[in-house]
Amino acid sequence: MTITMTNNNQIEDQMALFSQLYPGVYTPIPPASRESKPRRRRRKNKGGDASGLMGAKKRKLSTEQVTLLEESFGNEHKLESDRKDRLASELGLDPRQVAVWFQNRRARWKSKKLEEEYSKLKSLHEAAIVEKCRLETEVLKLKEQLSEAGKEIQKLSSISSSSSSSDHQRCCDHQGFNSSNSPSTSSISMDRGQPDFLGDFGYEDDVMFYMPENSYSVQCMEWLNLYM
């Protein structure tokens, strides 16, 4: 009983996790929709034998019987009536026992398959997390480079402002700045309309900063915090 209960609980947990990790991909079927009305709890059969199938005690199948049943299950998971009868007479079992064995075997197989599927998806998910972290690190590095380049531009523009106005104009023309000290859109674009940068630059306390256009990186970090 325990394993069945454990497996069922595990499966429920796994499915809950699936739906959490892959919303929209997997939607768990709520128990209510699987069953229209509450299942009646079956009564205990203490020692009695209502079916007449077995005696007072449960009979464990022999290794040979199980081997043959496993072999048959390997060939075909479903059990047609004639195959059931043939197997039963071959093994010296009641056809009902063969049917029950196949039923339970299918349940075990299903549960195992589900567990395998779960671990496969889990490792895929973990790999995706690692890749995401790598990409985020790369983004941070690139942002740093961008910031350095911005500082360099600022330095050059302050040098040019101290020169004569003609020199200044020449320099600015060469560097791609206009005479009002703001970046020109001709060679270095920082306008939102240009595709070179995805955000805006600004100055604060003599430090140039870059503000991303969207909040993607923030979303990423929040998402990462959820699963790491």
Added chain:
DNA sequence: TTGTGTTTTATTGCCTCC
């Protein structure tokens, strides 16, 4: 030896299909 967890065999109740 005994308590506890796991596995296996079997039952019950419901559902679907022919």
Added chain:
DNA sequence: GGAGGCAATAAAACACAA
């Protein structure tokens, strides 16, 4: 309506640590 499938569950059998 009967056969067969499945989920849920019971209970025997088994494994194993304390």
